[in-house]
Amino acid sequence: MFKKTYDWIDERLNVTPLWRDVADHDVPAHVNPANQMSAFIYCFGGLTFLIVVTQILSGMFLAMYYVPDLYNAYTSVQYITKEVLLGNVVRGMHFWGASLVIIMMFLHMLRVFFTGSYKAPRDLNWVVGVLIFMVVMVFGFTGYLLPWDQKAYWATAVGTNIANTVPIIGPYVRTLLVGGDTLGAVTLTRFFAIHVFFLPAALLVLLGLHFLMIRKQGIAGPL
Amino acid sequence: MGVSVSYTDKQKGLTRRQFLTYALGGTGAFMAVAAVGPLIPFAVDPLTRGTTETFSTVGTESEFNTSYPLAKDFTLKQKDGWIQVDNTYTAFIIKQQDGTYLAMSNICTHLGCAVSQQLGSDGKPTAFSNGIWFQCPCHGSQFSLTGVQTPVSPAQRPLDIFLTKVDSTGQVLVGSKKHQRTV
Ligand code: FES
Numbered sequence: 001m002f003k004k005t006y007d008w009i010d011e012r013l014n015v016t017p018l019w020r021d022v023a024d025h026d027v028p029a030h031v032n033p034a035n036q037m038s039a040f041i042y043c044f045g046g047l048t049f050l051i052v053v054t055q056i057l058s059g060m061f062l063a064m065y066y067v068p069d070l071y072n073a074y075t076s077v078q079y080i081t082k083e084v085l086l087g088n089v090v091r092g093m094h095f096w097g098a099s100l101v102i103i104m105m106f107l108h109m110l111r112v113f114f115t116g117s118y119k120a121p122r123d124l125n126w127v128v129g130v131l132i133f134m135v136v137m138v139f140g141f142t143g144y145l146l147p148w149d150q151k152a153y154w155a156t157a158v159g160t161n162i163a164n165t166v167p168i169i170g171p172y173v174r175t176l177l178v179g180g181d182t183l184g185a186v187t188l189t190r191f192f193a194i195h196v197f198f199l200p201a202a203l204l205v206l207l208g209l210h211f212l213m214i215r216k217q218g219i220a221g222p223l
Numbered sequence: 224m225g226v227s228v229s230y231t232d233k234q235k236g237l238t239r240r241q242f243l244t245y246a247l248g249g250t251g252a253f254m255a256v257a258a259v260g261p262l263i264p265f266a267v268d269p270l271t272r273g274t275t276e277t278f279s280t281v282g283t284e285s286e287f288n289t290s291y292p293l294a295k296d297f298t299l300k301q302k303d304g305w306i307q308v309d310n311t312y313t314a315f316i317i318k319q320q321d322g323t324y325l326a327m328s329n330i331c332t333h334l335g336c337a338v339s340q341q342l343g344s345d346g347k348p349t350a351f352s353n354g355i356w357f358q359c360p361c362h363g364s365q366f367s368l369t370g371v372q373t374p375v376s377p378a379q380r381p382l383d384i385f386l387t388k389v390d391s392t393g394q395v396l397v398g399s400k401k402h403q404r405t406v
Contacts, residue, residue, distance in 0.1 A: 058262065061262045075305040085264045087268070089261040093258075
C-alpha cells in the first residue's frame, strides 16, 4: 500500500533523488557505534535535534490550551496539568525536555570540542552552533515565565534585574524585556511571542544552516 | 506485481537488507509513537467532556399553571475550560396536562431576537389574538401557547426548550441545555 502510493508519486515527481541526496551518504567508520561503541558520542547532536522536535510538537499542543494573559495564564496551566487528558504528561514532556535539550546540546558541544571538530574549515559551523546555544538559552528564559506562578514571576524579576546592571544600556535592555517598568501583562505577552514565534523561526533557520554545513563539509576525521 | 518478482521474493525468510529496514523502521515508529502518543489524547480531550448539565430553581410548583406561560429569568453556571461563567436566560414556563413543565426559550427560532408576551390588565400574561401567545418584534414570527410557530411565521421550528424537573420540596428547576423541537 505504502509502496504503491510512493511509487505513484515518484512516477510523477521523481522524488527519490531528493531524499537520496539527503539520506545516502557514507558514515565514516570512526563515528559508527557498530564498529566502536564509544562512537556513540557522535550521536549527541542528532539526539539534541530529536528532543528539539519533541519540544516543538509538545509546545504546539500546549498552545491549544494555554493563554498568555495575566488573568488566564496560571489558571490555563493549572487546567492543562489537572484536567486535560494526559495534560501533565504533555506539560512534563515540554518541561523536562527543555532541560534535556540544554544537557544534550552541552554534551554535543563538549564532543565537538574534545574531538577538535570545531577547527577550520568547520569553525563557521561552530559559530552557528554557539548562536543556536544562545537561542536555546533565551528559549529557556522566556519559557520559564509562561506558567505565571511565583517561581516564574520572581525568576524573571531577577533575570531582568540582572540585565539592568549592564553598564549604560542596562536600564534600556530591562525596559525592552519587561515592556515597560512593571513586570506584568506586557512582559508576559512579549515573552510568549518571543518564545513561540521569534525563537522557533530563528532556531529552524540556524539548524538548517548547521545541517547544511555539516553535509557540505562532512564529519571531521578521526583523532 | 508480476514484473517486480525478483530474487528477493524467492529467498527464504528475510534478507539482511529487509531485516535492517524493518528494525530501523520499527525503532523509528516506536520512538515516534512514544513522542506523539500523549499528544493525541491531549488534543482530543474536549471529546471526553460531556456538557456540564446544571439546574437552577425558577419557583415553586404552586406559581405555575396550565393556562398561561410565566416568564422567568434564571442563571446557569457554565464551565468553559478554566473559566466559570454565569449565563442568564429567560424561559416561558407552563404546566402541561401530564403535570410536567414546559420551559420555552424566549429566543426566536428565526434569527435570534427575543420574543415577547402580552400582559393583561390583571398583570397576568394573555394571548394576543386567536391562540397567539408570543410575538417576535423583528420579523413578526408568532407562536402558540406551547411555542409552536404559525404557518406564516418566518420561524421554521417551535421555540427551543430547556430541561425541567421538580425536586422533592416542590421547587421547579430548569436545566442547562437548550433542545430543539421539530414539529
Ligand atoms: S428573529 Fe424573530 S422573526 Fe426574525
